[in-house]
Amino acid sequence: xxxxxxxxxxxxxxxxxxxxxxxxxxxxxxxxxxxxxxxxxxxxxxxxxxxxxxxxxxxxxxxxxxxxxxxxxxxxxxxxxxxxxxxxxxxxxxxxxxxxxxxxxxxxxxxxxxxxxxxxxxxxxxxxxxxxxxxxxxxxxxxxxxxxxxxxxxxxxxxxxxxxxxxxxxxxxxxxxxxxxxxxxxxxxxxx
Amino acid sequence: xxxxxxxxxxxxxxxxxxxxxxxxxxxxxxxxxxxxxxxxxxxxxxxxxxxxxxxxxxxxxxxxxxxxxxxxxxxxxxxxxxxxxxxxxxxxxxxxxxxxxxxxxxxxxxxxxxxxxxxxxxxxxxxxxxxxxxxxxxxxxxxxxxxxxxxxxxxxxxxxxxxxxxxxxxxxxxxxxxxxxxxxxxxxxxxx
DNA sequence: CATTCGTTGACACTCAGTGCCACGAAAAGC
DNA sequence: GCTTTTCGTGGCACTGAGTGTCAACGAATG
Numbered sequence: 182x183x184x185x186x187x188x189x190x191x192x193x194x195x196x197x198x199x200x201x202x203x204x205x206x207x208x209x210x211x212x213x214x215x216x217x218x219x220x221x222x223x224x225x226x227x228x229x230x231x232x233x234x235x236x237x238x239x240x241x242x243x244x245x246x247x248x249x250x251x252x253x254x255x256x257x258x259x260x261x262x263x264x265x266x267x268x269x270x271x272x273x274x275x276x277x278x279x280x281x282x283x284x285x286x287x288x289x290x291x292x293x294x295x296x297x298x299x300x301x302x303x304x305x306x307x308x309x310x311x312x313x314x315x316x317x318x319x320x321x322x323x324x325x326x327x328x329x330x331x332x333x334x335x336x337x338x339x340x341x342x343x344x345x346x347x348x349x350x351x352x353x354x355x356x357x358x359x360x361x362x363x364x365x366x367x368x369x370x371x372x373x
Numbered sequence: 374x375x376x377x378x379x380x381x382x383x384x385x386x387x388x389x390x391x392x393x394x395x396x397x398x399x400x401x402x403x404x405x406x407x408x409x410x411x412x413x414x415x416x417x418x419x420x421x422x423x424x425x426x427x428x429x430x431x432x433x434x435x436x437x438x439x440x441x442x443x444x445x446x447x448x449x450x451x452x453x454x455x456x457x458x459x460x461x462x463x464x465x466x467x468x469x470x471x472x473x474x475x476x477x478x479x480x481x482x483x484x485x486x487x488x489x490x491x492x493x494x495x496x497x498x499x500x501x502x503x504x505x506x507x508x509x510x511x512x513x514x515x516x517x518x519x520x521x522x523x524x525x526x527x528x529x530x531x532x533x534x535x536x537x538x539x540x541x542x543x544x545x546x547x548x549x550x551x552x553x554x555x556x557x558x559x560x561x562x563x564x565x
Numbered sequence: 566c567a568t569t570c571g572t573t574g575a576c577a578c579t580c581a582g583t584g585c586c587a588c589g590a591a592a593a594g595c
Numbered sequence: 596g597c598t599t600t601t602c603g604t605g606g607c608a609c610t611g612a613g614t615g616t617c618a619a620c621g622a623a624t625g
Contacts, residue, residue: 189571189622217611228574233613304500308492311499329540329553333560336532344525361521368525372564381591381602409580420605425582 197235199225204242205291213239213299240305246292247306250278251313258320267321267331268373271338272366274317279345279362286355293350310339334373341365389427391417396434397483405431405491432497438484439498442470443505450512459513459523460565463530464558466509471537471554478547485542502531526565533557 203224208216218239222232236242254274261270282289296302314335321331345365349358395416400408410431414424428434446466453462474481488494506527513523537557541550 192572218613219611230574230576230614231572234572237613239612300500303503304496307499307503308496311495329536329556330560332539333533333536333557336536337529337561337564340528340532341525344521344528347524348521364521365525368522369529369564372529372561384603410582411580422583422606423604426603429582431581 193235196225196227196231200227200232200235201242201246205246205295208243208295209291213243213295213302238305240302243292243296243302244305244309246288247296248309250281251309251316253281254278254313255316255320258317263324267324267326267334268370270324271317271321271334271373272370275338275342275362275366276359278342279358282346282349283358290350290355293346297347297350310343314339337369337372341369385427388417388419388423392419392424392427393434393438397438397487400435400487401483405487405494430497432494435484435488435494436497436501438480439488440501442473443501443508445473446470446505447508447512450509455516459516459518459526460562462516463509463513463526463565464562467530467534467554467558468551470534471550474538474541475550482542482547485538489539489542502535506531529561529564533561 200221204216204221207220207224211220218229218232221242222229225232232242236245254277257274257277258270261273282293296306314332317335317338318328318331321334322328326334341362345358345361348361349355392413396408396413399412399416403412410421410424413434414421417424424434428437446469449466449469450462453465474485488498506524509527509530510520510523513526514520518526533554537550537553540553541547
């Protein structure tokens with residue numbers, strides 16, 4: 182019950198922040214492939230070995246930044262009242278994730294742009310997203326949905342998610358992501 | 374004019390077949406991660422260096438086996454009469470790809486199972502699929518569709534594709550993939 | 566003050582992937 | 596038919612990602 186987190190935990194968080202910021206900064210300038218882990222750890226001031234204690238791969242240091250969006254979506258679906266239709270839960274989850282991107286605009290936009298534009302990063306991100314899909318589908322099944330239908334519904338929702346992200350991040354002058362999501366909702370709603 | 378392919382091209386094809394079969398065989402037994410490129414080339418009887426002349430990565434040797442499905446889908450959409458709705462073209466493309474999987478059951482099933490069950494392979498496959506999505510969306514835009522709508526439509530179609538593949542490949546006793554696709558059609562048709 | 570636990574850095578190692586060059590065979594030119 | 600170019604291949608060396616191991620250090624606990 183201390184303040185909130187133990188001293189060790191806070192130190193860990195500092196290292197994570199230092200590494201992610203160093204990676205994001207360097208990769209934004211030099212590109213992902215030409216940036217080595219040695220450069221990142223040199224900027225962050227930790228050893229190469231420590232990097233891989235915090236992140237499973239060079240891709241992970243950026244993909245991890247978007248991991249909470251998956252948690253957020255799953256939590257939103259889980260918290261949704263069970264007597265409402267499953268489709269409403271999915272739509273709310275999408276809205277929560279996109280709103281979060283909009284609110285943390287500066288950082289989210291930098292990360293998303295880099296991830297979507299870099300094939301190896303995109304690959305790892307899509308793999309992660311596939312895990313989200315499994316989790317979301319499981320939640321829908323727990324509500325009584327058919328497994329195949331649930332898997333496809335989750336897949337459609339995530340397809341809408343990345344479509345919005347792409348359109349949002351790849352525009353020179355980013356439009357309101359919520360407006361984009363509304364357009365996507367109109368299209369996908371009858372299929373959920 | 375010659376038979377069909379030059380002698381050199383046929384020799385190339387032999388090497389490709391030898392490597393893919395060696396990789397598929399070995400990975401099915403030992404798993405993807407624990408199988409080294411050195412083992413594959415030892416079985417196939419070529420040098421390590423030659424492997425990377427044919428495939429960009431260790432993942433590529435399997436993902437490449439599914440590449441023609443993307444080509445098939447794009448060709449099907451492109452060949453579809455322009456006066457019919459875009460959604461019909463997408464549905465037909467999906468049907469063409471799934472039918473092809475059903476027809477080449479033995480090999481397709483082996484590959485798909487391995488790819489879907491192995492995270493790094495899945496990642497590369499999804500990245501490839503993302504390229505298919507861009508191509509399909511471009512074809513739809515060429516038909517006069519709205520870019521955002523087209524991108525989402527292609528994403529939904531591919532979500533249905535993998536949902537069918539998953540259900541098909543992960544079952545102990547595979548059901549008819551066409552029947553699965555019909556169920557998926559019912560769900561996604563109103564969103565295209 | 567002594568001990569234990571967790572984090573770190575350093576070293577060594579495997580393996581993926583690439584650049585470079587030399588060799589051998591097939592194809593093209595004289 | 597013989598040279599010459601071309602192309603595919605193998606061998607080698609190198610960079611960089613990722614992992615196992617161990618010793619050192621600091622903080623929490625007795």
